[in-house]
Amino acid sequence: KAIGIDAGGTLTKVAYLDEHNELILSTFPSNDLQAVKDWIINNPDIEDIGVTGGRTEQLLDVIKTMKSIHYIVEFEATLKGVRFLLNKGGYYFERSMITNIGTGTSIHYMEGNTHIRVGGTGIGGGTLIGLSALTTGITDYNEIREMAVKGNREGVDLLVKDIYQGMDTPIDGHLTASNFGKVGITEAIKQPAADILATVQGLVGEVITTLSIQYAEEKNAQHIVYIGSTISNNEHLVNVIANYTRTKKHTPVFINDHGFSGAVGALLNI
Ligand code: ATP
Ligand code: MG
Known part of the structure; x- marks a missing residue:
């Protein structure tokens, strides 16, 4: 064998x-x-x-x-x-991006039978666990994943519409203007752990997606295949990545056994 x-x-x-x-x-x-x-x-x-x-x-x-x-x-x-x-x-995709969200993140461009690593970021699964542990004391990946689903980012993230109060927004008002940005400009510094965990996942997911999309546009690839154990059973992170990729007019792809x-x-x- x-x-x-x-x-x-x-x-x-x-x-x-x-x-x-x-x-x-x-x-x-x-x-x-x-x-x-x-x-x-x-x-x-x-x-x-x-x-x-x-x-x-x-x-x-x-x-x-x-x-x-x-x-x-x-x-x-x-x-x-x-x-x-x-x-x-x-x-089957003639051209696609492959984003591997491991401990760190690597982004590859795949065309036919060829591929090349185009870039990456230190923001990855290790960041997810590290930031979650430092901000909430929770270190177990499964606990982080399960709690994040119940969390709400509204009290922590600053959205574009939160800045443009009562005005038309120059870009989609529901986009994040500043990850964790609400904390510094409001009085409530203490936030429930679930909300912090959801927000950490939001930060990690949005950074990785933003970068992947930039490479996808440069390479003229429609599909972005996201892989790596960081998104295994991680409903909240998958949602962040899928929604943001679609908002940016690209197609997220998730395959079985990707980890x-x-x-x-x-x-x-x-
Ligand atoms: P790299 O490719 O960067 O060397 P890796 O191959 O170990 O790292 P993956 O296995 O793809 O990376 O993903 C690791 C991430 O998956 C962890 O950082 C964590 O966020 C998440 N994860 C999923 N399951 C577990 C688990 N049982 N224990 C710890 N982390 C887990
Ligand atoms: Mg790996």
Whole structure:
């Protein structure tokens, strides 16, 4: 059997195909690579391991003597996996942007069989957890995700219409004029944790979307495929990204198993 492993900054993703050619996926925290080794030991039929991701060196320190190892560079693995998952989902785009929201964010332009990393930002999943933890004390990703759905950004974000009071707005009044901007100009400094978490997600989502759209316009690509575990089951963040992308006249695309693109690419590379 062959498996693909993407050892990322936060999460290590594993992918393989079962006897019915179904993708089987699992996740380990990247600060516990020993658990990955134990899992491999418990699956003695594994012969080949495709590896990728920024934590590959540390992963190999733990597993290198075990099996036949096949390394592939992270961006190559990610795009290989994205192509496979897009195809599996019945999508084909001649030109598209691929925005990978991992611990940090990388943005790629994909055209036919070619791709190039066009840019990125340090605003990513790590930012989401870091800012959430510092502002609310909540560090657990699942708790952040679930609470954010119940939160309301209105008391924290300053919208364009909040500035242009009683006047016509020069741009859509519901756009964010200033993320967290209401706090500094109103009296209520204390905000409910759910509202802060929703607003942190808003900030992260809007920065990433804004940047992705700028590249999409430069490259004349209509579709932006958003991937990465940061948006896995993260309803609030997905909504922010989808709505803002549509507001800016582009088409957001979300594919199944997107968080495992790198692991799938590493598997296909064997
Ligand atoms: P990079 O590609 O930047 O090296 P990575 O591959 O580890 O990082 P992903 O796995 O795509 O990145 O996404 C990591 C992010 O996903 C975290 O920062 C967090 O926001 C979110 N996340 C989703 N599930 C979890 C989880 N179980 N534990 C921690 N973070 C999670
Ligand atoms: Mg990654």
